[in-house]
Amino acid sequence: MIDFSVEPEFQAKLDWMDRFVRDECETMDLLFPESGVQFDVSNAAARRHLRPLQEQVKAQGLWACHLGPHLGGPGYGQIKLALMNEILGRSHWAPTVFGTAAPDTGNAEILAMFGTPEQKQKYLGPLMAGDIVSCFSMTEPQGGADPEVFTCTATLDGDEWVIEGEKWFSSNARFAAFLLVIAVTDPEAPLTERMSMFIVPGDTPGIEILRNVAIAGDFDPENGHHAHVRYDKVRIPRDHMLGERGGGFKVAQARLGGGRIHHAMRTVGLCNRALDMMLERAVSRRTKGAMLGEHQMVQAKIADSVIELEQFRLLVLKTAWLIDEIEAGRMKHGAARKHIGMCKVAMASVYANVVGRALELHGSLGISLDMPLAKWYGGNMALAFADGPTDAHRSQLARAYLKRAVPAKGLFPSEHIPSRLARALERYPDAREPRPIAGPAAETA
Numbered sequence: 001m002i003d004f005s006v007e008p009e010f011q012a013k014l015d016w017m018d019r020f021v022r023d024e025c026e027t028m029d030l031l032f033p034e035s036g037v038q039f040d041v042s043n044a045a046a047r048r049h050l051r052p053l054q055e056q057v058k059a060q061g062l063w064a065c066h067l068g069p070h071l072g073g074p075g076y077g078q079i080k081l082a083l084m085n086e087i088l089g090r091s092h093w094a095p096t097v098f099g100t101a102a103p104d105t106g107n108a109e110i111l112a113m114f115g116t117p118e119q120k121q122k123y124l125g126p127l128m129a130g131d132i133v134s135c136f137s138m139t140e141p142q143g144g145a146d147p148e149v150f151t152c153t154a155t156l157d158g159d160e161w162v163i164e165g166e167k168w169f170s171s172n173a174r175f176a177a178f179l180l181v182i183a184v185t186d187p188e189a190p191l192t193e194r195m196s197m198f199i200v201p202g203d204t205p206g207i208e209i210l211r212n213v214a215i216a217g218d219f220d221p222e223n224g225h226h227a228h229v230r231y232d233k234v235r236i237p238r239d240h241m242l243g244e245r246g247g248g249f250k251v252a253q254a255r256l257g258g259g260r261i262h263h264a265m266r267t268v269g270l271c272n273r274a275l276d277m278m279l280e281r282a283v284s285r286r287t288k289g290a291m292l293g294e295h296q297m298v299q300a301k302i303a304d305s306v307i308e309l310e311q312f313r314l315l316v317l318k319t320a321w322l323i324d325e326i327e328a329g330r331m332k333h334g335a336a337r338k339h340i341g342m343c344k345v346a347m348a349s350v351y352a353n354v355v356g357r358a359l360e361l362h363g364s365l366g367i368s369l370d371m372p373l374a375k376w377y378g379g380n381m382a383l384a385f386a387d388g389p390t391d392a393h394r395s396q397l398a399r400a401y402l403k404r405a406v407p408a409k410g411l412f413p414s415e416h417i418p419s420r421l422a423r424a425l426e427r428y429p430d431a432r433e434p435r436p437i438a439g440p441a442a443e444t445a
């Protein structure tokens with residue numbers, strides 16, 4: 001049975017979150033708008049405002065909701081998390097206020113899954129408490145989506161691993177207390193066993209941030225937070241490997257699925273906010289003697305946005321349900337993979353369409369930085385690339401479906417109507433009276 005209702009106790013939590021995000025987190029967005037400021041633990045003014053808000057979230061039992069009880073979180077499950085993330089998606093500070101900001105969420109998950117008790121105590125504890133932030137350092141300048149071309153290596157020297165190489169778009173590297181770095185340890189092994197994951201403390205000598213690359217929506221082109229990092233003979237103790245030797249790929253995969261679906265859930269929230277803006281504008285501004293909303297092309301924009309958003313939301317909810325079923329042991333591991341890929345692909349286009357239309361309806365005001373829409377619009381491409389390019393997911397999804405496709409047996413496709421009809425008539429020869437022959441010959445007869 002499919003049921004979209006929410007029990008009253010949980011609805012009360014959602015209502016609290018909705019008020020809190022609008023009143024407090026969106027206020028944080030206005031007071032501290034710089035890109036990446038949420039991760040800068042040294043920003044005293046922002047932290048002073050942040051702490052009491054995080055305490056309120058904890059008091060409500062809403063802190064780090066992405067983690068299950070076995071990983072130290074409240075464990076609401078993915079469907080409830082989807083509804084919560086829809087609310088958080090309105091504000092760029094909200095995930096930090098609620099202890100669910102990427103990349104710390106995924107990093108916390110893999111530390112909880114693969115970390116030793118010592119690693120968990122040292123890194124997971126403070127990360128979960130929101131005292132520190134972390135970085136995931138995987139993409140390399142010569143290739144992000146293709147691990148085959150990764151060249152950053154880690155070699156064992158006595159009791160230490162020595163990491164050498166460059167990474168690209170290591171978000172928050174400059175704020176991170178530790179970086180999770182994937183490096184080639186076994187170059188001769190098959191791809192999926194070639195790399196290992198390491199925990200590298202942020203103050204280790206040899207970590208050189210070459211540039212902090214800025215992206216669309218950032219204020220200062222030289223002061224972004226996606227780092228080009230050089231690991232110049234960075235030495236870390238042998239016990240700083242996360243997971244097994246050669247298991248880096250597996251560890252990385254474990255964090256990506258969750259990240260993609262959380263982004264998708266939050267995209268629903270941001271698009272809802274853009275839709276609200278579109279509606280307000282449509283009933284507030286007149287042109288050519290009518291309200292914008294009375295013009296059919298504006299109506300089409302609104303209708304298309306509502307429909308695309310609803311379709312996307314349902315896809316996200318179904319994906320969340322699949323993940324919950326897997327967690328509960330009712331479905332096999334990997335059963336949600338295709339749907340997570342679908343969310344990743346749909347997310348970028350729904351986001352671009354809905355936010356783009358909202359921007360268009362606001363005209364010059366929309367593209368100005370007096371409104372948040374232009375910044376959001378720039379963020380669309382970031383969503384398309386982060387956690388793997390959309391095209392790669394599109395292609396993977398198609399290949400998964402092609403794998404189960406069967407070639408047609410004869411010359412014509414299996415749905416060819418005359419062929420099917422011929423077979424049907426073989427089974428039921430008396431189903432049809434012989435057809436009268438049309439045309440002049442029939443008329444003269």
Ligand SMILES: Cc1cc2nc3c(=O)[nH]c(=O)nc-3n(C[C@H](O)[C@H](O)[C@H](O)COP(=O)(O)OP(=O)(O)OC[C@H]3O[C@@H](n4cnc5c(N)ncnc54)[C@H](O)[C@@H]3O)c2cc1C
Pocket residue numbers: 103135136137138139142143144145146168169170171215226381382383385386387388389390391392393395
């Ligand atoms: C905002 C943001 C934050 C990020 N944060 C991090 C981070 O914290 N840590 C980290 O390690 N990385 C991070 N990344 C990097 C991200 O993972 C990569 O951008 C992504 O994997 C794509 O790699 P690339 O940029 O090298 O693009 P490329 O791999 O060069 O791809 C470029 C284009 O080529 C095409 N293409 C590539 N592969 C395929 C394929 N298999 N099939 C079909 N077409 C394909 C697509 O059109 C794609 O858009 C971040 C990226 C962004 C935008």
